[in-house]
Amino acid sequence: MKSLEELKALREKMRAQVNMRENVGGEHTRVVVGMATCGIASGARPVLNRLSELVQEKDLTDKISVTQTGCIGLCQYEPIVEVLEPGKEKVTYIKMNPEKAEEVVEQHLIRGNVLGKYTLASAGI
Amino acid sequence: MYRSHVLVCGGTGCNSSGSHHVIEKFTEEIAKAGLDKEVSVVQTGCHGLCALGPIVVIYPDGTYYTQISADDVPEIVQEHLLKGRPVERLMYDEENAGTEAKSLADTDFYKKQTRVALRNCGVINPEQIDEYIAVGGYEALGKVLTTMTPEQVIQEVLDSGLRGRGGAGFPTGMKWKLCAPNKADQKYVCCNADEGDPGAFMDRSVLEGDPHSVLEAMAIAGYAIGAHQGYIYVRAEYPIAIKRLRIAIKQAREMELLGKDIFGTGFDFDIDLRLGSGAFVCGEETALMTSIEGNRGEPRPRPPFPAVKGLFGKPTILNNVETYANIPEIINKGAAWFASMGTETSKGTKVFALGGKINNTGLVEIPMGTPLRTIIEDIGGGIPNGKKFKAVQTGGPSGGCIPASYIDIPVDYDHLKEISCIIGSGGMIVMDEDNCMVDIAKFFLEFTVDESCGKCTACRIGTRRMLEILDRITKGEGKIEDIDKLLELATYVQENSLCGLGQTAPNPIISTIKFFRDEYEAHILEKRCPAGVCKALLSYNIDPDKCKGCTLCARNCPVNAISGTVRQPHVIDHEKCIKCGQCMENCKFGAISRK
Numbered sequence: 250m251k252s253l254e255e256l257k258a259l260r261e262k263m264r265a266q267v268n269m270r271e272n273v274g275g276e277h278t279r280v281v282v283g284m285a286t287c288g289i290a291s292g293a294r295p296v297l298n299r300l301s302e303l304v305q306e307k308d309l310t311d312k313i314s315v316t317q318t319g320c321i322g323l324c325q326y327e328p329i330v331e332v333l334e335p336g337k338e339k340v341t342y343i344k345m346n347p348e349k350a351e352e353v354v355e356q357h358l359i360r361g362n363v364l365g366k367y368t369l370a371s372a373g374i
Numbered sequence: 375m376y377r378s379h380v381l382v383c384g385g386t387g388c389n390s391s392g393s394h395h396v397i398e399k400f401t402e403e404i405a406k407a408g409l410d411k412e413v414s415v416v417q418t419g420c421h422g423l424c425a426l427g428p429i430v431v432i433y434p435d436g437t438y439y440t441q442i443s444a445d446d447v448p449e450i451v452q453e454h455l456l457k458g459r460p461v462e463r464l465m466y467d468e469e470n471a472g473t474e475a476k477s478l479a480d481t482d483f484y485k486k487q488t489r490v491a492l493r494n495c496g497v498i499n500p501e502q503i504d505e506y507i508a509v510g511g512y513e514a515l516g517k518v519l520t521t522m523t524p525e526q527v528i529q530e531v532l533d534s535g536l537r538g539r540g541g542a543g544f545p546t547g548m549k550w551k552l553c554a555p556n557k558a559d560q561k562y563v564c565c566n567a568d569e570g571d572p573g574a575f576m577d578r579s580v581l582e583g584d585p586h587s588v589l590e591a592m593a594i595a596g597y598a599i600g601a602h603q604g605y606i607y608v609r610a611e612y613p614i615a616i617k618r619l620r621i622a623i624k625q626a627r628e629m630e631l632l633g634k635d636i637f638g639t640g641f642d643f644d645i646d647l648r649l650g651s652g653a654f655v656c657g658e659e660t661a662l663m664t665s666i667e668g669n670r671g672e673p674r675p676r677p678p679f680p681a682v683k684g685l686f687g688k689p690t691i692l693n694n695v696e697t698y699a700n701i702p703e704i705i706n707k708g709a710a711w712f713a714s715m716g717t718e719t720s721k722g723t724k725v726f727a728l729g730g731k732i733n734n735t736g737l738v739e740i741p742m743g744t745p746l747r748t749i750i751e752d753i754g755g756g757i758p759n760g761k762k763f764k765a766v767q768t769g770g771p772s773g774g775c776i777p778a779s780y781i782d783i784p785v786d787y788d789h790l791k792e793i794s795c796i797i798g799s800g801g802m803i804v805m806d807e808d809n810c811m812v813d814i815a816k817f818f819l820e821f822t823v824d825e826s827c828g829k830c831t832a833c834r835i836g837t838r839r840m841l842e843i844l845d846r847i848t849k850g851e852g853k854i855e856d857i858d859k860l861l862e863l864a865t866y867v868q869e870n871s872l873c874g875l876g877q878t879a880p881n882p883i884i885s886t887i888k889f890f891r892d893e894y895e896a897h898i899l900e901k902r903c904p905a906g907v908c909k910a911l912l913s914y915n916i917d918p919d920k921c922k923g924c925t926l927c928a929r930n931c932p933v934n935a936i937s938g939t940v941r942q943p944h945v946i947d948h949e950k951c952i953k954c955g956q957c958m959e960n961c962k963f964g965a966i967s968r969k
Contacts, residue, residue: 250630251638253516256507263508269379270433270497284458298412301377314434315377317458 265305269314276335278313278358280304282345283329285320292346293317293328299347300330303354313358326372332357341369376414378455380404381431382442383496385420385582386575386614387736388427392443393417396428399447404455413455419583421496423483425735426466431496438466438481486753488715489739490723491539491576491699495583500618503625506586512631514705515590518597519639527598528554531701533709535721540566540657540694541772541798542874543720543787549691553599553681556689561601563592564666564685564692567608567615568650568657571770572821574801576725577695579737581608581615584699585622589632589645591701596643599691604645607662611652619647654825658873659692661827672829673873694799696725716742720786724797728754730804731761743784746776750804761806765889769798771818771825772878774885775811794885796878810907811890812897815882816844822879833876836867840883849910852898857887906968909953913969916957918943920965927957927966 250256282288282297301315323329326343330353333339340363342353349367356362365371382388382397400415421429426440430450437460439450446464453459466481489495498505506512518527532547553561565588569577581588592604608616623645626632634642648666650656656671663685665671684690700722704712713721720742726749729735733755740749750756750763757763765775774795776783783789790797805814819841828834840863846852864880871877887894896902903911916927916936921943928936928944935951938944946957958966 250512250516250636253513253520253637256512256516256637259504260507260510260513263504265375267498267505267508269376270381282458284456286457289456294412298377301412302375305375310434316435317456319457319459 265308265310268308268310269305271311276312278335279331279333280313280315280358281318281331281333282315283319283321283327283331284317285324287320287324288327288329291327291344295347296328296330296345296350299350300354303351304358307354307359309358323369326369342367343369343372376412377434378413379433380413380415380455381418381433381496382415383419383421383427383429384417384500384614385424385427385495385579386612387420387424388429389614391427391441393428395444396430396442396447399444400451403448403451407451407456409451409455416499417501418497419495419500420492420579420737422487422492422579422737422739423466423734424737425733429496432460435460439464440466482752483734483736483738483755486744486748487739488723488741490703490712490715491580491696491725492583492737492739493703494587495579498584500583500585501621503586503622503629503631506584510706511586511702512590514702515593515597515631516637518594518705519637519641524554524598524600527594527705530709531598531704534700534704534712535709535716535719536697536700536704536712537720537787538694539696539700539724539800541769541796543797546693546697549681549693550595550598552679553689553691556682558688560603560686560688561599562685562688562690563595563599563601563604564663564690565592565604565606565698566657566659566662566692566694567606567612568662569609569612569695569799570654570657570825571772571799571801572818573729573803574727574770574799576727576737576800578612578615579725580695580699581612582618585615585618586626587702588619588695588698589622589626591698592645593632593636593643594701594705595691595693595698597641599689601691602642602644604643605648605666605685606645607648607650607656607666609652610649616647616649623647653827654821655827655873655875658875661873662692663690672827673875675872696800717784717786717788719788724785724800726785726800726802728802728804730767730802731757731806731809732804733758740785742786743789745782746785747781749785749802750781754804757804757806761808764805764807764809765811766805767803767814767818767882768801769796769878769881770801770803771821772796772874772881773798773801774881775805775814775889777889794881794888796881808905808907810848810903810905811886811893812844812848812903813905813907815886816841816848818882819844819879822875826875826879830871830873830876832867832870833872833879836863836870837876837879839863840867840880844883847894847897848903848908850897850901850908852894854895854898856898857891857894861887902969912953913948914946914951914953914955914958915967915969916944916946917965917967920963922963922965924962926960926962930956930960932956 328345330342430439536546537543661671661673680690725739765777923941935947
């Protein structure tokens with residue numbers, strides 16, 4: 250280690266590895282992926298992994314946590330992703346895939362625009 | 375990149391309750407479920423709630439599992455990691471809360487704590503320097519070397535108000551300031567990791583959970599006083615701490631955070647370990663340095679103080695592990711931040727090891743000045759089995775007891791001193807109504823008699839005479855003048871011993887007599903132990919009206935001291951009885967009493 254800059258660069262690189270371990274407070278946005286049998290069977294795992302990766306890559310772990318949940322009873326619409334922002338109404342995205350997940354991160358989580366075309370409302374229920 | 379981290383505590387407490395098996399099983403099961411690219415298993419240091427180990431924390435949700443065995447692991451992997459359904463039956467169930475606390479941060483045990491010295495314990499993997507760097511490690515060293523003068527560093531530590539956490543409470547910055555101007559071809563920075571008080575284990579937890587913080591602080595101290603070599607004197611009974619320190623030193627050398635020309639500033643500093651082999655007196659600073667030099671660990675008179683003439687005759691500073699663990703945070707966040715915590719004369723936080731009759735046995739870190747009640751009732755979760763809180767022994771064999779009537783006392787250096795108690799290294803042994811205070815004083819005296827190095831007559835012989843008197847009292851052979859004789863001897867030992875061991879050895883006696891003189895008098899005058907501990911003063915008796923003659927007591931008595939025929943009241947032969955209490959435990963009719 251020959252300079253403070255070198256240390257700081259290393260820290261930046263390593264940060265994503267540990268900052269998931271901050272304790273979740275009330276101001277946190279929760280992104281929840283349905284990972285019951287129905288969800289896993291329709292491909293929820295790659296969705297969960299992509300979401301988790303992006304949130305860490307973009308250094309959002311202090312504001313957003315990505316976790317799983319069980320079956321919410323809408324098995325035909327899996328993989329389902331719910332976004333729970335404090336003080337806002339829950340948004341439920343259906344029939345997700347990793348590509349759509351990327352859009353959700355870019356548009357909804359970063360810019361705050363709900364992607365109406367993927368929500369439960371778009372299925373007409 | 376992983377979506378979830380499984381943190382398993384690898385501190386000594388959890389390790390001895392089997393956490394290494396839990397780690398192996400997690401690795402195996404996660405691979406079996408095909409999750410090894412998604413979930414990482416991290417071995418961390420101590421989380422503090424040692425009574426409920428092995429501890430497992432799963433992030434990002436922070437779910438807090440306690441008492442996990444390898445058999446529970448497949449269920450956690452299948453349910454929680456795969457399907458996202460936390461296994462409720464294994465989650466931490468906080469006493470009185472009624473519901474399982476979902477996240478670590480929600481528990482009473484953690485909510486009232488402020489973790490500074492323990493900031494990384496249970497959060498990072500202590501065997502990976504990368505993780506320490508990821509939480510800002512070695513930045514304080516970088517800041518000091520590139521932007522501050524040694525004088526500024528010392529001033530910062532002085533301004534923070536940090537006082538030695540090993541027991542004596544001497545201002546750390548002052549220690550450094552006294553050493554810095556002394557000219558010598560070599561100076562030394564030593565770390566006292568010879569933690570010997572019964573019941574105290576905060577230094578072990580810091581070394582096991584966050585070894586780099588100590589290395590970083592020692593390098594900072596080296597820069598401040600102009601030293602290039604450090605020694606950590608760690609007791610050989612801490613194998614995990616030693617292993618992690620060795621790994622940490624090796625990794626720091628590889629990254630050139632120890633060694634020559636650190637951060638390209640031309641500053642050289644290296645650290646070596648020295649193992650102590652179990653002598654309590656080696657925790658005393660002059661004895662410790664004598665031991666590092668390769669001699670028998672015995673204290674020597676001061677002055678000259680180590681700051682002038684210490685290790686190998688050179689100017690030396692010696693600080694405790696927990697003291698060092700605070701230093702990088704003080705440099706990073708500033709003296710004002712540190713000084714904003716605590717009381718007027720005791721700044722910052724202190725780690726306490728809670729033990730004895732308390733629900734949450736473990737490590738807690740709280741701001742100085744926190745009332746004792748908060749520690750015992752809120753963080754510690756109160757006394758088990760609905761018993762009454764009687765006293766707490768602080769500072770181990772060098773300290774004294776705080777009786778229940780002082781439960782609202784703010785815990786800091788000066789308030790405890792007022793009632794002739796000390797914070798000491800931070801051991802807190804909680805006692806309930808079933809503890810006999812004479813017996814407690816005897817326990818600590820037995821320890822100091824064993825550990826006295828023998829150099830000073832007052833300590834070597836005085837402690838033994840005091841122990842003999844205490845022994846006599848617990849056997850019902852005491853005389854009323856023994857109490858005054860104990861106090862007289864205590865003063866003599868305090869005044870005539872060279873080092874802290876002898877000077878403080880009588881403290882448990884003085885404080886138990888001060889607060890619990892009635893118990894001493896009951897032993898001496900009434901030949902009665904009020905707490906029912908001192909065996910020689912007890913007798914077990916069977917109430918003939920309640921005894922149904924079931925013979926259970928007679929069958930359980932290991933020395934056949936109970937006689938009687940079926941359906942007739944039984945009788946205990948007091949000549950034969952060894953007072954083990956088996957009969958009383960086994961009696962279904964409550965017919966046996968102890969007095």
